[in-house]
Amino acid sequence: MIAYVTVGADDMALAKRFYSAFLPALNYGLTEGPEGLSYALPVGPGQSPSLPDFYVKPTFDGHPASAGNGAMIAFEGRNQSQVRDLHAAALAAGGVDEGQPGFRASYGAHFFVGYLRDPQGNKIALFSNDPDEPGREG
Numbered sequence: 001m002i003a004y005v006t007v008g009a010d011d012m013a014l015a016k017r018f019y020s021a022f023l024p025a026l027n028y029g030l031t032e033g034p035e036g037l038s039y040a041l042p043v044g045p046g047q048s049p050s051l052p053d054f055y056v057k058p059t060f061d062g063h064p065a066s067a068g069n070g071a072m073i074a075f076e077g078r079n080q081s082q083v084r085d086l087h088a089a090a091l092a093a094g095g096v097d098e099g100q101p102g103f104r105a106s107y108g109a110h111f112f113v114g115y116l117r118d119p120q121g122n123k124i125a126l127f128s129n130d131p132d133e134p135g136r137e138g
C-alpha cells in the first residue's frame with residue numbers, strides 16, 4: 001500500500017488554494033506547518049490511518065519544484081457528479097484543464113475521469129468508477 005505521496009510547490013499559498021478546493025470534499029483534513037501542507041484522511045479512536053497521506057512541500061534541495069513527466073496522482077470521488085464539481089472547483093482555484101470529466105474509450109465502461117494540472121504543473125486525475133451509475137454506453 002502506498003503510505004504517502006508528495007509533490008513539490010514553489011508557492012504554498014497557491015498550492016493550498018488549489019488542493020483545498022477539492023481534497024476536503026474527499027474527507028482529507030489539512031495540517032499546515034513550516035514544512036508545507038499535509039492532507040490526511042481522518043482516523044477514529046482505535047483505528048489505523050487510512051492511507052495514503054498527501055503532502056505539498058517546498059523542495060529539499062532549494063531548486064524550483066517541477067512536475068514529473070509521466071507522473072499523475074488520482075483521487076477517487078464518490079460519483080460522477082462529485083467528479084464534475086471537484087474538477088470545476090479545482091480549475092477555479094488555479095488549476096489548468098487537461099481533460100474535462102467524462103468517459104474515455106481506453107478505460108472501463110464506468111470509469112469516469114477528469115484531468116487537470118495543479119499550479120506547479122503536477123497532473124491530477126479525479127475519477128469515479130461506480131457500476132451503479134450510467135456507463136459509457138448509456
